[in-house]
Amino acid sequence: MSLDHSRVVRDVTTRLSTASTAVEAGQVTVATLGRHTPGRIAVLLWVRDRLRCVAATGSWQVFASVPAGAGTVGRVYASGKTETVPEVTNEPDYVALRPDVRAEICAPILDRAGQPIGVLDLEWPTAEIDLDAWRQTVERVASLLGIRIGQLGGPPAETRSEKLLRHASALTSAATESELMTAAVSAARDVSGLASAVFVLDGPTGPRVATPSLVPDGLESRVHAALAGAGRPVLERLRGQAHRYGASYTLGEGHHPTTADQDVLIAAGVRTLISVPLGPTEFCGVLLVGDTRTLRPDPTTVNLIELLAAQSWICLERLRGLAQLRERASSDPLTGLRHQGSFGERIAESNPGRTALLAVDVDDFKTVNDTYGHQAGDRVLVDLARALQGALRHGDELYRIGGDEFVAVVEVLRPEEAVGIAQRLVEAARRTGRTVSIGVAVQQDGESPDSTLHRADDALYLVKRDGRDGVRLAAD
Template structure:
């Protein structure tokens, strides 16, 4: 008499509970987990169980019933109440023998499991047949989809992955065919990644948005943040606002637009379809929840990136400092990686005469000049007050000396001079010892009058 799979499961559990005080539950495979569809007899049950987890997961994967007279002896047991002593779990199979889920019973007192095993298996067989007759296990609800996708968005390792996960979630939860996420970037709104196999509508939308340019994209973002989420009624013959012309040129006839994050740094989530549909307010609410989750996760990724940058960079000059420098020289190649120890000549006098703010300006100006004199791939670090080190890859020592001389020329153009000591790692030599030899070469320049370069002996 049941009219749905959920109802069939509930009636099965209710009928069984009249004859036994056991905790009874039916779990069916929904998307990638076993989800509890009906239960009785316990203060709390597991709503979802990951694949292969617990006795229920084992039974589902093997298709074989489990009779457990002592749950304390089974390492897979998932406790639902503290007094459970025995468990019986049987697979719910369709008529062809394919597992759909499990019927699980747990007792807290003495019980003869074998008779119950036969009864449970017969009930599970009838339940499986009825579920198939009713169209199969229940589909994942939109709220369940949103929950699953929210976890994927939260765990995305990069901004690009996160934007892709959010777009995928919007498509699946809304049931519209296309979703595009626009997020503000340094050069205007940034289009998130497309799916591996984008549909024709998404391809056209991306082409139109790219051709429209940053100003048009900015208007879409501004509209969403100025007025809030909006959606079409999917009715023919209604003209779009000017802001959405690029989308209608692409063939969009149904659109949900939701603001993402704050107006100055966020963006807009566009969920679209070329069919004339009528999104309901619940769909818009789910998209707003998704947009909020996406922005929270994106903001967290950006905050972590800033903290990592601050932890590895000198706040005054923006150069990397001792931590990254230690990692870099640990990977130095003997005979090819040159260390250039750099010291600003007369820097103490600047601080003593003009103050530390003037000294800071000197350091920042020198840092920019030295960076500009290095080649692409060369690295410059600030490892002390007025001490810098450049790490460069060269084919011979003379090349390192020429680059050091370029640095001294760049410093002179700022009105300051520097002393540079050059050393190449020897086979088997520790990075610290190489740096010490570069420092010794630098002091040799100081003794000779500063403003020069000295190469440490090989």
């Protein structure tokens, strides 16, 4: 017996009138169509930046969200035109969620202005259906659904959980602490619906107010300034209270006694405050989210802010860990000499006739190690590194390339200038109670950096042979 498609449309029309939300309208549509066809049915509505499934019949798998333009449903939403796929195996973008699906019809759900707000998608396990008749029915039902959703106020707004998920991606992609704080305070305001968010983070000298790349005018700017000027004791108490007692919120209701810490925030205009600890210990910090209105935050809001604080702390720890790795990769772990890159990278950028290499060797260093031990030798190297670094000009770089071997890379106008810098290094070493021998070589046209360094080493050997504690310029 053939299906009465007009009856399908009448059933959907009748049942849609009972829906009280856009999501419920989608659910009613799916349930009603499911009584007339064994196909898989789904309603996806556009929420902020992608299609989100609000209703679907039972299936092995259903896409919860789809970007615009992805697959059949994404194309239909982007084009606003219905598509019929008689054989999904011939559709290159189709992802087989059920192995028995053969045919698909997808129609756009349009608002009153004719703009797509979602899609109605049907798939069947057989191609032996009247696709032409079903296409007209699907388009008619999609039209009815669009009208009803418009009557109910349009597609659903992004939920706070969806906001948190979206912001978590932005936190993860932040490349600096400033970018992370900017993303985190924006997320806290968006998820909580409150006006301001400020992070207090621990620093080398105690807690400090984190500075995002942009602090908007209004309450957040006032709170930021008030906390920054409140002093270390206030920040320590705010941080300590959050970690001792956990997340809390405060209502700025009148006729109630307040603490000095609260008075700082009240003076800035705060009437509602959510305080959430960061990280596992007191010295991690605290997130303060506030508003000028006297509100009573619900537990879900506080829980979401706790999740956001935890994610922010994880991302902050990741950034700090990467910064430590970069510092270790560009510095000598013993002496702390820091560089923009490795020694090999630096000399690869040398300029013939301008770049000089100063090969430095600590005199009688083996005797220090043999007589006083390696710890004493390490202290000698650290003291010498500081002295030599202090004697160089801004822009010159000093590298430790071996146990007691250093190389300074300097840019000069003439060889005598390089020799003068080397003399300063010798004098700096003497002030520490040690002596060094230095060979100087200026890179020549057509000469590789390795050859220049070899000539500097040869000059250094001649200084050693002549009694140490001196400088020699390599021969051309």
